[in-house]
Amino acid sequence: MSERTSITIDVISDVACPWCFLGMKRLEHAVELASDVDVQIRWRPYQLDPSIPKEGLPRRKYMLDKFGDESRLTAAHERLTMLGEVEGIRFNFDAMQVSANTLDAHRLIRWGGSPKSPPGAQAQVVKRLFEMNFEEARDIGARDVLTEAAADAGMDANLVEALLSSHADVESLQNEIAAASQMGVTGVPCFLLEGKYAVMGAQEAEVLADAIKQVAAAKERGELDQPQAN
Structure with a gap:
């Protein structure tokens, strides 16, 4: 050329997904x-599990219920840890305490892509949320964590905090997630x-x-x- x-x-993804x-x-x-x-x-x-309550769930029990037994969960974590090392990711599964509901995280990601946000903010927000969740073992459903991610990406943290306290974009995001499922x-x-x-x-x-x-x-x-x- x-x-x-x-x-x-368009990358359809969930920041709760290690893959x-x-x-x-x-x-x-x-x-x-x-x-x-x-x-x-x-x-x-996209939400892997939209049924997780807003405050999240204890991660270990949630994952054991999902995988069925300790050996399968351990094997999955070991494989992801090995693959992550190749890509420069330091998965810290053992330290993770919360399986978060990621709807608010997706709201933040959408706002990061707004023309009012700094150039590249959306990509920076996504990166920080992945790091916070999987490397720093923080609760990406918590508003203080989300506003910190926004600030790290150069966004207006005070505005983000106010928006998170509202219902802004909740319905449209839920509709978009549903549309992705309908697309297959x-x-x-x-x-x-x-x-x-x-x-x-x-x-x-x-x-x-x-x-x-x-x-x-x-x-x-x-x-x-x-x-x-x-």
């Missing part, structure tokens, strides 16, 4: 590998390239980079504007 083609990737943390890191690497493409990333909401998104992360091509799961950076390059090339040829065959 003679000029940098721009494509948009989404891996996916974020691998996407960052993929963008570096596909440096001839101008990639614009937007973060979209049953697991995350899901990378939606140019609103047309979905890459499911925390794929290796090379796989994501190849998808980015292929979609960018198709866009440059004008193929994305053509109606798809039945």
Whole structure:
């Protein structure tokens, strides 16, 4: 490609999902590998378990109930820890006390993408929430933690605190999450390239980079504007 083609990737994810943390890191690497493409990333909401109460649940019991026994949970954590080390993630599962309801976190992520927020704030918020949850073992459902993440991303923490005290964007986010499920998104992360091509799961950076390059090339040829065959 003679000029940098721009494509948009909508990342459907949940900051309570360790695989989404891996996916974020691998996407960052993929963008570096596909440096001839101008990639614009937007973060979209998903909740692995919207039934978790607003105050959260004790994580160990919640995870044991989910996995069924200690050995399966330990094996999952060990695998994620190993994969995380490759990507520079220091998973700290043993220290985590709370399984949070992430709806407020998704509200913050949406506000980070507002034109009123500093450039790049949304990506910084997502990164900080993943770090706070999985590396620092903090409760990302707590408002003080969310406002701290906002401040770290250069957002107006006082405004965020006021918005969190309201019902701003609650219904629209719930509708967006429901829409993702209706689209067939049953697991995350899901990378939606140019609103047309979905890459499911925390794929290796090379796989994501190849998808980015292929979609960018198709866009440059004008193929994305053509109606798809039945």
